[in-house]
Each structure stands twice: as structure tokens, then as C-alpha cells.
Amino acid sequence: MPQKTKAPVPASARKPARAAAAGVDAAQAKAGKAPASPAQAKPSKGVSRKAAAPLPATGRAKAAALAAPPKPAPRRRAVANAEAAAYGRTLAAWSHAEIVEAFTRFEAADPEPKGELEHSDPFTLLVAVVLSAQATDAGVNKATRGLFAAASTPAAMAALGEEGIARHIRTLGLFKGKAKNVAELSRLLLARHGGQVPHDREALEALPGVGRKTANVVLNIAFGEPTIAVDTHLFRVANRTGLAPGATPLAVEEGLEARIPDRFKLHAHHWLILHGRYICKARQPECRRCLIADLCRWPEKII
Numbered sequence: 001m002p003q004k005t006k007a008p009v010p011a012s013a014r015k016p017a018r019a020a021a022a023g024v025d026a027a028q029a030k031a032g033k034a035p036a037s038p039a040q041a042k043p044s045k046g047v048s049r050k051a052a053a054p055l056p057a058t059g060r061a062k063a064a065a066l067a068a069p070p071k072p073a074p075r076r077r078a079v080a081n082a083e084a085a086a087y088g089r090t091l092a093a094w095s096h097a098e099i100v101e102a103f104t105r106f107e108a109a110d111p112e113p114k115g116e117l118e119h120s121d122p123f124t125l126l127v128a129v130v131l132s133a134q135a136t137d138a139g140v141n142k143a144t145r146g147l148f149a150a151a152s153t154p155a156a157m158a159a160l161g162e163e164g165i166a167r168h169i170r171t172l173g174l175f176k177g178k179a180k181n182v183a184e185l186s187r188l189l190l191a192r193h194g195g196q197v198p199h200d201r202e203a204l205e206a207l208p209g210v211g212r213k214t215a216n217v218v219l220n221i222a223f224g225e226p227t228i229a230v231d232t233h234l235f236r237v238a239n240r241t242g243l244a245p246g247a248t249p250l251a252v253e254e255g256l257e258a259r260i261p262d263r264f265k266l267h268a269h270h271w272l273i274l275h276g277r278y279i280c281k282a283r284q285p286e287c288r289r290c291l292i293a294d295l296c297r298w299p300e301k302i303i
Contacts, residue, residue, distance in 0.1 A: 080282035084236045084298075088245025091297040094259075098295050099243070103264040105291045106271040113270035115221055117141065122197035122222035123189070124148055127157070127182055129217045130209040135172045143169045154195045157186035181209030199223050213249065216269070226265035228256050233276025234269060240280060242297030 116137040119125035124144070132140045147168035151157040157165065166179035185207040189195055197218065198204055204215040216229035230238075230249040238244040244255030260268050279286050287293050287301040
């Protein structure tokens with residue numbers, strides 16, 4: 001009995017199969033799945049094993065570089081601050097009367113402004129401010145509640161050590177470096193200052209993780225000095241409004257020191273920081289709620 005032979009499949013019948021395969025690839029791409037690559041399939045008879053071999057190390061590095069996602073755009077706050085500094089150079093300076101009027105309004109609205117970092121003494125304040133770099137006050141407070149319960153003095157903090165501190169502040173950015181700084185500054189406070197936070201700018205800035213802004217915050221809040229700590233919010237407000245334009249935080253600080261009347265200086269940086277944090281925000285400033293909108297020189301304000 002003769003054997004049956006399969007008839008060859010005509011080309012017209014093969015086209016739908018190819019189309020279906022293409023449709024699967026398209027569906028996979030739409031769903032976020034990559035279609036199978038030739039390297040994942042077994043090499044066909046006509047393809048040499050060399051062609052299917054994995055890429056050498058240099059080739060893999062190049063492929064990874066090509067496939068890597070693009071670098072993220074700069075943070076909006078940084079962009080807003082840069083724009084504010086650029087505007088500041090072109091704005092007319094405030095008169096003395098306008099400066100007095102602005103701070104009189106701030107004082108009437110909030111006579112005793114407070115910083116938002118939780119602390120109980122100069123040491124816990126110092127640690128909280130060191131931890132606040134590139135972090136929100138709310139995030140720092142959440143981390144320091146457990147940290148200060150475990151160690152609230154330089155001696156206890158030094159005994160807790162770098163790893164112990166790190167366990168409490170893992171939720172903060174750059175927590176390993178911050179833990180190292182807090183452990184070392186605690187040790188130095190014991191070795192150089194009898195376990196006390198020094199009431200001296202130079203001595204404060206000699207401690208790990210303590211820069212000019214941190215020293216100004218500690219001198220102001222812990223010791224009642226009329227210093228002005230320029231953070232990212234204050235920098236933006238001073239430049240946007242024209243109150244004290246400057247290309248750097250130090251330039252803004254010096255401008256404010258020279259222009260703000262002495263009777264307002266103790267609370268000046270709190271008023272301006274809180275104003276920048278909640279009203280003159282980087283992304284969407286709330287000009288309609290602004291106490292000093294009529295004095296502000298910023299050309300893009302929306303009233």
C-alpha cells in the first residue's frame with residue numbers, strides 16, 4: 001500500500017503564520033515583554049556556533065551602556081533655585097522701608113517661629129541638623145525618635161557606634177556617611193569639649209558633617225545668636241523676591257545680614273525658610289497666599 005506524503009505548504013499559507021508571529025512580538029512589546037532574541041534560540045543548521053556565542057566582556061559593556069536608561073533630569077527644586085538666582089541679578093533692590101514692612105508682616109503672622117527638627121538639647125539639635133542634609137525634616141524626625149531613645153548624649157552615641165547609628169537612620173539618604181559623621185563628632189565632643197556642644201562657630205565647623213549652615217542653625221536655636229542659616233528654601237526666596245539676591249548661599253547670607261534690621265534677625269531665617277517651604281515653593285509657588293506678594297519682584301508670580 002503506497003505511503004501518503006504530505007503536500008508542501010504553499011507560500012500563501014505560510015504568510016499568516018509569519019504575521020501571527022509578528023503580532024505576538026508586537027503584543028509582547030506592548031505588554032513590556034521583549035520578544036525572544038536570536039541569541040536565546042538554538043542556532044539553526046546554517047548558523048555557526050561562533051555566531052551564537054555570548055559577547056565578550058567589552059562587547060557586553062558597550063551593549064549595557066547602550067541599553068542603560070538616560071540620566072534623570074536635574075531636580076525641579078535645583079532648577080527653580082538656579083532660575084531664581086538668575087532673576088535675582090536683574091531685579092531692583094528692596095528699600096529699607098520695604099524690608100521692614102515684610103518682616104513686620106512675618107512677625108505679626110508668627111511671632112515665635114520654630115524650627116521643625118525635633119530635639120531636646122544642643123547635642124540632639126546638632127545631630128538632627130547634620131542628618132537633615134538632603135532629607136526632609138519629617139524624615140529626620142522619624143529616624144531620630146528611635147536614635148535618640150537609644151543614645152541622646154555624646155557618650156551614648158559614641159558607644160552606639162557607626163553601625164548602631166546606621167541601623168536607626170537607614171531611611172535617610174546617605175545614611176552610611178551620616179552615621180560615620182555622627183559617631184565621630186560625638187567622639188570629638190568628648191575628647192575636645194568635655195561632651196558639650198561648643199558655642200563657637202570655628203569649633204562647630206571643625207566637627208565632621210558640620211558646615212556653615214549647620215553651625216548657624218545651632219548657634220541660632222541652641223544659643224540664641226542672630227545668625228541666618230541659608231538653606232535651599234531661603235536661597236530661593238531671597239533671590240526670587242529680590243530681597244537679597246546672591247549666586248551662592250554665603251552671598252545671600254551676607255546680603256541678609258547687611259540688610260535685615262537687628263530686631264528681626266533672631267527669627268529672620270525661620271520666617272524665610274518656612275515661607276519658602278510652604279508658600280514660595282519650587283514647583284508651584286502659592287502667590288495668592290503670600291504675605292509679601294505686593295513687595296516681591298519676581299516677574300512670574302501669579303496673583
